[in-house]
Amino acid sequence: MSPRVIDAHVHLYGADLAPPYWYEAMAEYGASLSGRPREEVLATIERDWFDPDGDRLVADMDAAGIDRSLVYLLDFGLYGGTNDSVSLERRYELFAAAVARHRERLVFFGGVDPRRPDALRLIERAHSEWGLAGVKIWPPAGVYPNEPACYRVYQLCAQLGLPVVIHTGQEIGPLRSECTRPIYADQPANDFPELTFVLAHAGMAWWREAADIAWHHPNVYVDIAYWQSKYLRSPEGFARELRGLISTAGKRRVIFGTDWPALRAVRRVAPATWVEVLRRLPEDPIGGVEFEREEIDLLLGGNAEAILGL
Numbered sequence: 001m002s003p004r005v006i007d008a009h010v011h012l013y014g015a016d017l018a019p020p021y022w023y024e025a026m027a028e029y030g031a032s033l034s035g036r037p038r039e040e041v042l043a044t045i046e047r048d049w050f051d052p053d054g055d056r057l058v059a060d061m062d063a064a065g066i067d068r069s070l071v072y073l074l075d076f077g078l079y080g081g082t083n084d085s086v087s088l089e090r091r092y093e094l095f096a097a098a099v100a101r102h103r104e105r106l107v108f109f110g111g112v113d114p115r116r117p118d119a120l121r122l123i124e125r126a127h128s129e130w131g132l133a134g135v136k137i138w139p140p141a142g143v144y145p146n147e148p149a150c151y152r153v154y155q156l157c158a159q160l161g162l163p164v165v166i167h168t169g170q171e172i173g174p175l176r177s178e179c180t181r182p183i184y185a186d187q188p189a190n191d192f193p194e195l196t197f198v199l200a201h202a203g204m205a206w207w208r209e210a211a212d213i214a215w216h217h218p219n220v221y222v223d224i225a226y227w228q229s230k231y232l233r234s235p236e237g238f239a240r241e242l243r244g245l246i247s248t249a250g251k252r253r254v255i256f257g258t259d260w261p262a263l264r265a266v267r268r269v270a271p272a273t274w275v276e277v278l279r280r281l282p283e284d285p286i287g288g289v290e291f292e293r294e295e296i297d298l299l300l301g302g303n304a305e306a307i308l309g310l
């Protein structure tokens with residue numbers, strides 16, 4: 001029997017799960033990449049991404065042989081405004097209900113902008129009422145992970161024993177990319193040695209910086225969510241970067257994630273295909289880049305089990 005596969009980075013989208021301006025920004029971005037009309041991309045997002053109760057996610061997990069997924073809620077409020085019809089607290093309830101519907105398969109990670117005055121109260125409520133398993137910080141909204149506001153959240157997470165996931169790597173405009181540099185997680189990792197930090201997306205283009213920070217701090221890990229985009233650009237380039245990431249950070253520091261539903265409609269990197277590409281790396285090296293079976297088994301699930309206590 002092959003080891004468990006854990007996707008440590010997925011999202012749920014739906015009309016009430018994220019504000020309209022987010023979908024409009026994604027459609028704008030998709031249109032500029034593909035040359036398709038914006039309205040068409042928006043319709044595709046609604047058709048192929050929206051999954052308010054998690055059923056489609058679990059169907060994709062079944063097809064890909066993924067046992068469990070960590071679901072992240074993003075807090076857009078202090079980036080795009082809070083004047084859409086759904087409050088962040090209400091979004092927590094909706095996410096918690098979707099996760100509860102699939103409680104054997106999904107794990108709930110809550111995103112909260114640490115600058116919100118009631119951030120700590122919300123985390124505490126989500127932890128006690130909805131089984132919150134970790135907290136995500138989203139620097140593209142303009143918050144630096146080494147700001148005092150974030151430190152309040154780290155303190156609470158340390159008390160509650162919750163891991164902290166920090167998005168690293170460039171985001172689409174008008175979101176801010178500078179604050180997503182992995183280096184801003186360096187000092188928090190020093191100041192909270194008891195806290196587990198995961199640098200989501202392993203910094204994307206800044207992967208060397210993320211890998212080096214993980215190597216220098218025993219409490220820092222990286223996930224490879226959205227690295228399918230590297231594979232799409234160049235399978236060989238992807239294999240070389242993944243090799244470099246694992247060799248630098250260490251084989252017990254790199255965690256599998258997809259950023260589902262992003263790229264789920266791209267056939268060559270559909271979830272099932274993507275898991276298979278990774279699983280076969282030791283037997284079918286891409287461009288002669290070699291991986292050990294153990295490295296890939298740890299990547300696909302072993303590390304997430306150990307680090308996140310799943």
Ligand SMILES: [Zn+2]
Pocket residue numbers: 009010011225259
């Ligand atoms: Zn993500």
